Structures are given as C-alpha cells and as structure tokens.
Amino acid sequence: MLIGRLKRFIMTLVFIAVLILGFILVGGGDLLDSAGKWLRGMGDKAEDVKEDIEDTAEDVREKTVEKLKKRDK
16 A cells, blocks of 8 residues: 555656656747746836836825915915
C-alpha cells in the first residue's frame, strides 16, 4: 500500500517534469517572455492612469480651496 502511493507520487513528479520540459522545448519561453512584456505594459498603463487621477484630484482640490476662499470673503 505504501509502495503503491510512493510509486504514484514518483510517477506524478516524472509526468510533471516531462510536461515542463515539453513546454520549454516547444517554445514556452517565448510565451512567458511575451506575457512578461504584456504585464509590464499593463503596469506602465496603470502608472499613467494613477498619475492622471492624482493630477485631476490636485486640480479639484485647488479649485475647491479657491471657491471656499472666495465664499469666505
């Protein structure tokens, strides 16, 4: 019983290793590279959106302060 489980575990590890090796040989590295470039691009876009939101929030804050100062006078 223990030998059967051990054998199944080892065969599963061998199967996973063969799948990984096949993925690499077929060109999986290129897929991973292009996915990494895509993720970096999304990160850059997110940073741009964040900067735009911060700029807009700063403008809104400045306009609100100006309106409040005019109202207080």
